[in-house]
Amino acid sequence: MSKTLSEAERNYEIYDKELLAIIKALKLWRHYLLDAKEQFKIWTDHENLKYFREPQKLNARQARWYLMLQEYDFLLRHIPGKTNTKADILSRLIKPDTSNDNRGVEMFKEKMFIRRLEESTPIYDVTLLHNRRFEILADETVLEKIRKCERRETRVLEEMKKQPEKVWENKGIIYRQGRIYVPDNQEIRDFILHDHHNSPDAGHPGTYRMLESVKRTFWWPTIKTDIRRYVRGCDMCQKNKTIRRPDHIPLNPLPIPDKPWEEISIDMIGPLPKSKEKDAIIVIVDRFSKMIHLVPTNTSLTSMDLAEIYKEEVWRHHGIPKRIISDRGPQFASKFMESLCKALGIERNLSTAYHPQTDGQTERMNQEIETYLRAFINYRQDDWTRWLPMAEFHYNDKTHAATGQTPFFLNYGLHPWKGNITVETTNPTATSLIEELENVREEAKAAMETNNEMMRERGNNKHHKEPFAEGDKVWLETTNIHSNCPTRKLDHKRYGPFEVLKQIGDRSYKLKLPDTWAIHDVFHTSLLTKVRDPEFDSQKKPTPPPPDIINEEEEYEVEEIRGHRRKGRGIQLLVHWKGYGNEDDSWIPRSSLENAEEALSEYKAKLPNGKL
Known part of the structure; x- marks a missing residue:
């Protein structure tokens, strides 16, 4: 990752510029790191981070970064600057000026630091560690956890004695018909399921494809049921995948070729x-x-x-x-x-x-x-x-x-x-x-x-939708709903989830929509799909944060500015709020975002001329 500093960022103090590299990396790979089941590592020079190992006064920007860092579970690993050919992160930090705000805050806790490079394992090209699978290869964390848990798998150990041709042990790992046996440990199984579904090379597959992918390497007794539950509870799949309903028209598939690329x-x-x-x-x-x-x-x-x-x-x-x-x-x-x-x-x-x-x-x-x-x-x-x-x-x-x-x-x-x-x-x-x-x-x-x-047979099947009850959570098809995205083709297929307030007639329901939506709140059942709640920890999302009270008024945190437009004599900004979905994005007057200068600077940096 490389990025040119924006006009505002070039005015930062030198220590803020250096800390900015870590902050931007965390933001860029947030969707991987925030839900990571294992601690991840940030490779940098420990000597240059001593400043933040002691209680310090933080300025307003550093205070925001401090809060953001608390969301991640990471370790800082030492790498000398002369061997770090990719980047020399956080070098030559200098002391900030003093004031009465944000005193006594440790930006990086002592426990977040691990041993120096000469005491640790060799470092490889860290650009390879962008994927959680490479992280597994680097330290074999998952294999070590499997080894520890399998010592207590008495039933499998008994099976291993009875059927040595099907179940065997190698270096502390139990194999069943050539696949790694995963013990009855929810954390390990959740990690494997997350890695085979949510990562970019997995691509949110359905039950059938995900099962085949996981079973190439792993096996456990409830693997099929667990994968079905995991796919059913994935909110990204529920929002984005096309729901296919048969058209009741006789099908006539094309003849099958005899070999590939014919x-x-x-x-x-x-x-x-x-x-x-x-x-x-x-x-x-x-x-x-x-x-x-x-x-x-x-x-x-x-x-x-x-x-x-x-x-x-x-x-x-x-x-x-x-x-x-x-x-x-x-x-x-x-x-x-x-x-x-x-x-x-x-x-x-x-x-x-x-x-x-x-x-x-x-x-x-x-x-x-x-x-x-x-x-x-x-x-x-x-x-x-x-x-x-x-x-x-x-x-x-x-x-x-x-x-x-x-x-x-x-x-x-x-x-x-x-x-x-x-x-x-x-x-x-x-x-x-x-x-x-x-x-x-x-x-x-x-x-x-x-x-x-x-x-051909499925073409004659009929499809019936289940009714919804008051209080149910549903997805709403984006049909006929205005989208702020550049093209609907790559936008979510469904928005939500929304709460069902009550049934209107035989086939329509009233939903609890965001206050910013200026549309009728009653929808036909054909536009609604019931939300499947996640059953695994890695799929569960935190409750949206409550607003801060500033000058006796509620104020929500801006995560990103996504667009702007002229409204009358002023400018409105399309704001994405931290912890909320795209359906809650709203147009806010520029004058109302006095505490979001950092997000505004990042947005301006993406514009052709750097100005609104």
């Missing part, structure tokens, strides 16, 4: 907010293995541009397909594409006008990509290109319901290594690997044929 489908997602000068995504899907390639592009894409993308992203890796399925966009339906496909011997299938379900696979894929991006992009939605490689990897590494395998495995015969805790595996010969891959592909084709039959 048939592909292509579509475009856009327009999106500009991100690195791109405003659209080309989605390319292999109809056999379900592998995808995601390419950032522009809505002004021509047929020639599309041909170039195909050459760079598909042809050089997978060769020429026999059939391409797409919609009737000008890039796909042009004379140029028709001539090109004819010359290469490629059959073209264009979707029926105004009926994207002709290529339902790619339309479903688009929904999954949008769901993934909603979970991780920033509020301005202008960093989606950063997350696109992770979205592609996330999908290609997850088991597809139609094939029963991951796209990676169907293409290459193995799963990519992601830095997981490894387990003992066999090393098959090249011949057996080829035979296994052929068998897996045959099984995948049979699974897709079975899945097509299930799709």
